[in-house]
Amino acid sequence: MRRADRLFRLVQILRRRKLCRARDLAEELEVSERTIYRDIRDLAASGVPVEGEAGVGYILRDGYDLPPLMFDADEIEALVVAARMVQSWTDPQMARAAGDALTKIEAVLPEKLRGLIGGVPIAVAEIAQEPIAISMPNLRRAIRDRSFIEIDYTDAKGDETKRRVRPLGMLFFGSTWLLACWCELRVAFRVFRADRIRNMDISTERFRPVPGQTLRDYLISEGIEGEILNGIGR
Numbered sequence: 001m002r003r004a005d006r007l008f009r010l011v012q013i014l015r016r017r018k019l020c021r022a023r024d025l026a027e028e029l030e031v032s033e034r035t036i037y038r039d040i041r042d043l044a045a046s047g048v049p050v051e052g053e054a055g056v057g058y059i060l061r062d063g064y065d066l067p068p069l070m071f072d073a074d075e076i077e078a079l080v081v082a083a084r085m086v087q088s089w090t091d092p093q094m095a096r097a098a099g100d101a102l103t104k105i106e107a108v109l110p111e112k113l114r115g116l117i118g119g120v121p122i123a124v125a126e127i128a129q130e131p132i133a134i135s136m137p138n139l140r141r142a143i144r145d146r147s148f149i150e151i152d153y154t155d156a157k158g159d160e161t162k163r164r165v166r167p168l169g170m171l172f173f174g175s176t177w178l179l180a181c182w183c184e185l186r187v188a189f190r191v192f193r194a195d196r197i198r199n200m201d202i203s204t205e206r207f208r209p210v211p212g213q214t215l216r217d218y219l220i221s222e223g224i225e226g227e228i229l230n231g232i233g234r
Contacts, residue, residue: 003039006029006031006039007039007042007043009029010025010029010036010039010040010043011043011048011060013025013028013029014050014058014059014060015060018059019052019057019058019059020057020058020059021056021057021058022036022037022040022054022057022058025058037054040052040058048060049061071105071109071113073113073116076105076109076113076116076117076120077116077120077122079102079105080102080116080117080120080122081120081122081124082098083098083099083101083102084098084122084123084124085124086098087099087124088124088125088126088127089124089126089127089129089172090136091132091136091137093136093137094136094137094140102117105117127174127175128175129175129176129177129195130175130176130195131195132177132194132195132197133195133197133198133199134151134194134197134199134200135200136177136194138200138202139167139170139179139194139200140170141202142167142202143167143168143169143170145206146166146206146207146208146209147167147202147203147204147205147206147207148164148165148166148184148202148203148205148206148207149164149165149167149200149201149202149203150162150163150164150165150200150201150203151163151165151192151197151198151199151200151201152197152198152199152200153192153196153197153198154196154198155196156196160198163181163183163184163185163190163192164183164184164185165181165182165183165184165190165192166181166182166184166207166213167179167180167181168180168181168182168214168215168218169215170194171191176193176194176195177193177194177195178191178192178193178194179191179192179193179194179197180215180218182210182213189213189217189218189221
């Protein structure tokens, strides 16, 4: 979890409860108590009215709330176009999630900006893609959970192979979804076309990020830098 997301969740937890012990906050956020103490200190320094002390607990004074989300016209347009791309180029589950996200954004916008959500004059055409046999939502979940997977794969020559890989991320090029992995057989990065994966088994065994073997490392090795890397963890 990114630190910004953790701080947001920390404030939300404090808002819901009268008194929170550092131990309970650490368990819920899956971090150490030392991290909670540091986060509480940083929140207080930034003006969030957190009161309390170590060993006793923390409360958030009444009346405090996070500032509302504010977007300008260009940002709204970017969000709408991105959502339309997701709806046109991904699976039904992610398409529904994109629509739900826009609905939530629209709900918090000032009334004068709400009309922009449905009025962006940019259309996104669907791209014909080869059918994908595996479940893309399950694959995304395996990536998020860092679960090893075993795949049955058919390459461009028709040769079949079975691989045990660490799924690192998905890449989209034109009409093709690719799975970037660290291959346990080749002990190297490998990229597989999603439409050529015939079967996928997700292991209960999970892997830890290894320096030099992450998605960021792969992208850098391929010369992909700049804005694309901003949202990729180290």
